[in-house]
Amino acid sequence: MVFVCDPKDIATVFRSDGRLPERPPVNSLATYRQMRKKPHGLGNLMGEEWYRVRSSVNKGMMRPKSVGVYAPLQDEVSRDLAALIQTVVRKGDSGGQVNNFMNLLHTWGLESLSLVVLGKRLGCLTLDQLAEDSDAQRMISAVPEFFLYFAKLEMSPPLYKYISTPTWKKFVRAMDTMNGVAEKMIREKLAELRKTEEPPEETDFLSSLLSQKDMTLDEVVMMAIELLSGAVDSTADTLAFNLYCLAKNPDAQQKLYDEIMEVVPPGQPIDDRVLNNMPYLRAVFKETFRLYPTTFFNTRTLTRDVVLAGYRVPSKTQVIMANNVIGTLPEYYPEPDTYKPERWLRNESTNIQAFALLPFGYGARMCIGRRFAEQEVFLGLIRIIQKFHVGWDGEDMKQIYKIFNAPDRDTFIFRERQ
Numbered sequence: 109m110v111f112v113c114d115p116k117d118i119a120t121v122f123r124s125d126g127r128l129p130e131r132p133p134v135n136s137l138a139t140y141r142q143m144r145k146k147p148h149g150l151g152n153l154m155g156e157e158w159y160r161v162r163s164s165v166n167k168g169m170m171r172p173k174s175v176g177v178y179a180p181l182q183d184e185v186s187r188d189l190a191a192l193i194q195t196v197v198r199k200g201d202s203g204g205q206v207n208n209f210m211n212l213l214h215t216w217g218l219e220s221l222s223l224v225v226l227g228k229r230l231g232c233l234t235l236d237q238l239a240e241d242s243d244a245q246r247m248i249s250a251v252p253e254f255f256l257y258f259a260k261l262e263m264s265p266p267l268y269k270y271i272s273t274p275t276w277k278k279f280v281r282a283m284d285t286m287n288g289v290a291e292k293m294i295r296e297k298l299a300e301l302r303k304t305e306e307p308p309e310e311t312d313f314l315s316s317l318l319s320q321k322d323m324t325l326d327e328v329v330m331m332a333i334e335l336l337s338g339a340v341d342s343t344a345d346t347l348a349f350n351l352y353c354l355a356k357n358p359d360a361q362q363k364l365y366d367e368i369m370e371v372v373p374p375g376q377p378i379d380d381r382v383l384n385n386m387p388y389l390r391a392v393f394k395e396t397f398r399l400y401p402t403t404f405f406n407t408r409t410l411t412r413d414v415v416l417a418g419y420r421v422p423s424k425t426q427v428i429m430a431n432n433v434i435g436t437l438p439e440y441y442p443e444p445d446t447y448k449p450e451r452w453l454r455n456e457s458t459n460i461q462a463f464a465l466l467p468f469g470y471g472a473r474m475c476i477g478r479r480f481a482e483q484e485v486f487l488g489l490i491r492i493i494q495k496f497h498v499g500w501d502g503e504d505m506k507q508i509y510k511i512f513n514a515p516d517r518d519t520f521i522f523r524e525r526q
Contacts, residue, residue, distance in 0.1 A: 176380025213344035221339035254282035255510035391449035
């Protein structure tokens with residue numbers, strides 16, 4: 109492996125991708141799916157097979173207009189999230205804290221993306237304790253476990269290929285639960301579609317995928333499973349990191365609140381045009397990722413020889429582009445320890461290099477869920493900051509590595525704005 113921390117080298121790597129970019133395989137996932145006779149999934153496909161599936165998915169996932177139509181619906185979910193926080197705060201016996209707040213955010217993530225993938229809400233975003241055997245709670249509980257054991261397997265020798273280790277057993281159990289629940293939800297949706305004599309006016313993502321001639325039914329189901337499981341963890345964690353940075357930096361929180369109140373008065377619905385008119389919101393998102401990246405690094409397997417930092421690096425070498433290192437370097441970010449969203453605004457004199465911050469990667473193999481993830485986080489931030497001043501109690505938040513980085517605590521203090 110070659111690790112690079114210079115944006116110019118990162119640009120070289122991504123621009124050498126060509127038509128069929130490659131990334132290192134995820135061995136534990138590949139082993140599990142082979143064992144269960146499942147499709148590889150988009151992340152583990154390479155070459156023409158990857159291109160076939162990716163091309164089919166791009167239309168619904170990567171085009172801004174396709175994503176923007178869901179903004180008003182997902183805004184309803186974020187407003188429900190803020191209303192639930194308000195219910196807890198008004199009880200007056202919690203000191204402004206929401207018990208097990210991360211579980212609530214995981215539920216918000218699942219509820220929000222189910223609108224996209226399944227074309228309906230699950231109805232699981234509630235303060236009432238979901239039944240442990242309910243599909244939603246089983247999914248919400250299994251996903252964080254999956255990522256935890258996934259990270260352990262990928263950072264250890266692959267003994268699981270030869271013996272069933274304790275970590276492998278826990279990983280398989282979490283994967284079986286996730287896949288079983290998601291597959292059940294998707295099969296129910298497919299049954300509904302078969303009963304419909306006329307196609308719906310608004311085509312949801314799953315219906316759109318099923319209409320693609322280049323994907324099998326099993327591949328469609330696997331794509332939907334990957335999207336639903338990713339929504340539970342990574343998007344919720346990203347929202348938590350943003351709330352934490354705003355809680356620790358009240359001046360930035362006030363500036364964001366001022367922008368929100370100017371662009372989105374209380375009661376006004378939000379669509380994609382509103383989101384496009386909020387530069388400070390996007391600056392907060394970028395600055396948070398710089399200090400608390402949801403992913404530590406981007407990876408590529410070189411498809412040709414390149415020169416990095418004066419060294420010739422041959423084709424087929426794995427290159428790791430370290431987001432968490434670049435974000436701390438003063439040569440790219442003056443005062444790197446200071447939380448300063450203003451550095452991302454166009455009127456700032458600071459000239460940040462183009463490839464210094466890539467939360468979702470770059471190019472043809474950029475994260476497939478990028479636009480939906482951004483939209484969900486933006487909507488969540490708007491509705492929470494609009495209604496509450498967010499504070500923090502106790503020790504600073506730290507990150508736990510679980511493939512995606514996760515917060516180690518959630519001791520937020522919510523106080524209603526007057």
